[in-house]
Amino acid sequence: xxxxxxxxxxxxxxRTVVDGLDLGIETGTxxxxxxxxxxxxxxxxxxxxxxxxxxxxxxxxxGKRIDRLAGRDVAKILxxxxxxxxxPEGLTVADLVARGRHPHQSWYRQWSSDDEGVVAEAxxxxxxxxxxxxxxxxxxxxxxxRAWISMALAQGTDLLLLDEPTTFLDLAHQxxxxxxxxxxxxxxxxxxxxxxxxxxxxxxxxxxxxAMRDGRIVTAGTPREVLTEEMLLAVFGLEAxxxxxxxxxxxxxxxxxxxx
Amino acid sequence: MSTAALARPPAKGRLRRIRRRRTLALGVLTxxxxxxxVLSLAVGANPVAPGDVWLALTAPTGGESDIVVRSLRVPRTxxxxxxxxxxxxxxxxxxxxxxxxxxxxxxxxxxxxxxFAMVVSILVFDMTGLHTxxxxxxxxxxxASAGVFALGTAGGGRSGSTPxxxxxxxxxxxxxxxxxxxxxxxxxxxxxxxxxxxQAGSVAGRGETVFWQVLPFAAAGLLIALAGxxxxxxxxxxxxxxCSLGQNVAVTRAxxxxxxxxxxxxxxxxxGAVAFVGLMVPHMVRPLAGPDHRWLxxxxxLLGAILLLTxxxxxxxVALPGELEVGVVLALxxxxxxxxxxxxxxxxxx
Numbered sequence: 001x002x003x004x005x006x007x008x009x010x011x012x013x014x015r016t017v018v019d020g021l022d023l024g025i026e027t028g029t030x031x032x033x034x035x036x037x038x039x040x041x042x043x044x045x046x047x048x049x050x051x052x053x054x055x056x057x058x059x060x061x062x063g064k065r066i067d068r069l070a071g072r073d074v075a076k077i078l079x080x081x082x083x084x085x086x087x088p089e090g091l092t093v094a095d096l097v098a099r100g101r102h103p104h105q106s107w108y109r110q111w112s113s114d115d116e117g118v119v120a121e122a123x124x125x126x127x128x129x130x131x132x133x134x135x136x137x138x139x140x141x142x143x144x145x146r147a148w149i150s151m152a153l154a155q156g157t158d159l160l161l162l163d164e165p166t167t168f169l170d171l172a173h174q175x176x177x178x179x180x181x182x183x184x185x186x187x188x189x190x191x192x193x194x195x196x197x198x199x200x201x202x203x204x205x206x207x208x209x210x211a212m213r214d215g216r217i218v219t220a221g222t223p224r225e226v227l228t229e230e231m232l233l234a235v236f237g238l239e240a241x242x243x244x245x246x247x248x249x250x251x252x253x254x255x256x257x258x259x260x
Numbered sequence: 261m262s263t264a265a266l267a268r269p270p271a272k273g274r275l276r277r278i279r280r281r282r283t284l285a286l287g288v289l290t291x292x293x294x295x296x297x298v299l300s301l302a303v304g305a306n307p308v309a310p311g312d313v314w315l316a317l318t319a320p321t322g323g324e325s326d327i328v329v330r331s332l333r334v335p336r337t338x339x340x341x342x343x344x345x346x347x348x349x350x351x352x353x354x355x356x357x358x359x360x361x362x363x364x365x366x367x368x369x370x371x372x373x374x375x376f377a378m379v380v381s382i383l384v385f386d387m388t389g390l391h392t393x394x395x396x397x398x399x400x401x402x403x404a405s406a407g408v409f410a411l412g413t414a415g416g417g418r419s420g421s422t423p424x425x426x427x428x429x430x431x432x433x434x435x436x437x438x439x440x441x442x443x444x445x446x447x448x449x450x451x452x453x454x455x456x457x458x459q460a461g462s463v464a465g466r467g468e469t470v471f472w473q474v475l476p477f478a479a480a481g482l483l484i485a486l487a488g489x490x491x492x493x494x495x496x497x498x499x500x501x502x503c504s505l506g507q508n509v510a511v512t513r514a515x516x517x518x519x520x521x522x523x524x525x526x527x528x529x530x531x532g533a534v535a536f537v538g539l540m541v542p543h544m545v546r547p548l549a550g551p552d553h554r555w556l557x558x559x560x561x562l563l564g565a566i567l568l569l570t571x572x573x574x575x576x577x578v579a580l581p582g583e584l585e586v587g588v589v590l591a592l593x594x595x596x597x598x599x600x601x602x603x604x605x606x607x608x609x610x
Contacts (some may be wrong), residue, residue: 081501082498099494099497152504222516
């Protein structure tokens with residue numbers, strides 16, 4: 001396990017969101033964190049990605065405390081894409097993706113043909129080569145999200161954390177983005193951790209699910225183990241039927257209504 | 261994988277083409293700056309033939325035209341270039357760090373800090389020499405900026421200084437210092453004279469010494485600014501993404517503020533409050549450089565110098581036999597031009 005949270009307590013100011021949580025991310029899997037709004041899943045992801053310093057406990061990357069490692073060293077191993085990131089107006093797709101090379105550059109070595117190759121490959125993999133010179137603000141939501149993932153890809157990390165990569169996208173574009181994530185994973189066997197809201201998509205695209213409620217992990221395991229009618233009731237307060245998905249065989253949630 | 265192999269060269273070629281275009285623009289701006297330098301050396305209230313200007317520079321004999329060129333125009337031009345580069349670069353940094361298109365280098369209280377320190381030095385220590393109160397101006401600029409940064413950091417809570425807390429602290433400190441400066445110049449006639457002259461903003465009559473006095477500060481600021489440009493690019497993607505790319509946001513911001521302070525402080529102490537350059541120049545070069553600070557910063561410096569020198573040359577010839585201060589010319593030309601620019605291009609959002 002390369003990424004681990006050990007007894008972490010997380011919060012903002014006086015407010016504690018996550019209290020004494022343990023989680024190990026299995027290397028080479030796609031892990032998805034699910035849970036109701038405000039359960040602390042994004043907070044946990046931010047801590048795993050070094051964007052938030054734990055107030056207690058520790059996050060370990062390759063056995064070392066992540067907050068004690070140099071930012072640049074972490075950035076070569078682990079990339080995190082926050083929810084709905086913003087870019088300056090007029091920034092082209094190629095320029096955005098090129099900025100992913102930042103951790104590999106220094107003041108005396110700004111840009112090499114290595115960088116150029118990696119950026120071109122990232123654009124190719126996300127199918128954005130033809131849009132490379134287009135400003136980001138002219139793209140559709142799905143294309144834009146692909147461009148951001150492409151930037152994270154150019155960063156060349158083994159671990160990639162994505163915070164709700166499908167927010168504000170219609171279903172077709174959600175599937176497009178998650179197919180891309182799955183393809184990237186299949187290519188290099190990288191470790192991916194996502195926060196997702198859609199349970200059916202989570203079940204279909206993840207190897208492992210982590211269900212959270214009130215800052216605690218309720219259950220974790222394969223989608224089949226985690227996505228049960230009992231879990232939905234306990235974690236989401238939702239009465240639902242779970243049936244096998246006719247397409248993928250993964251568990252499919254059919255909601256009945258809120259538990260009274 | 262054959263499609264990837266086929267697709268790679270054109271992508272690389274496209275990236276290269278963008279780079280070539282940007283290098284070309286850098287060359288063009290440098291050439292225009294060289295031209296304005298020649299113009300600034302050749303044009304003035306005392307007509308000197310171009311041949312005599314050349315002789316004064318290469319083989320001086322101590323004649324009248326030699327004195328005009330060597331002791332008036334050369335230092336004036338040098339100072340114009342220095343102040344123009346400083347203000348242009350400081351403007352680009354300020355707008356980048358605050359992600360605010362209306363930010364100008366004076367936002368950190370640097371200008372008012374310099375003004376206040378100068379008038380106080382005249383009132384309290386009875387300083388009269390230009391060279392002495394320039395030191396005070398520099399010190400005032402640095403102190404005001406440090407104060408603003410401390411206030412802005414305290415106001416930002418755990419996350420340190422944010423663009424908003426910095427802008428608020430800068431506005432408050434500037435207003436506070438301006439009130440004191442106003443009180444002092446009303447009390448002291450000599451301070452009033454210096455202040456009036458300073459407030460208009462001018463590169464004339466400073467002499468060579470002033471240039472050498474402020475050069476180290478401006479040069480240090482410029483080096484830090486250029487070195488920090490890639491970091492500024494990551495910051496433009498938001499603090500989270502910058503952090504994810506391995507950039508230390510707090511350090512990047514602090515270093516950027518040091519650069520802005522050194523650049524603006526040097527220019528303001530030497531030339532007074534030259535308005536508009538820092539605000540206007542980054543907007544003018546953005547269509548050329550795009551949102552990439554590695555190009556935006558040098559372009560802004562070059563265009564700042566071009567603009568300031570051109571305004572100074574215009575100021576020398578429009579009101580003969582007198583002169584208009586460069587700050588006045590810049591504001592007169594700059595304001596309408598800026599309005600036109602903003603109306604024509606939708607460049608106001610960052």
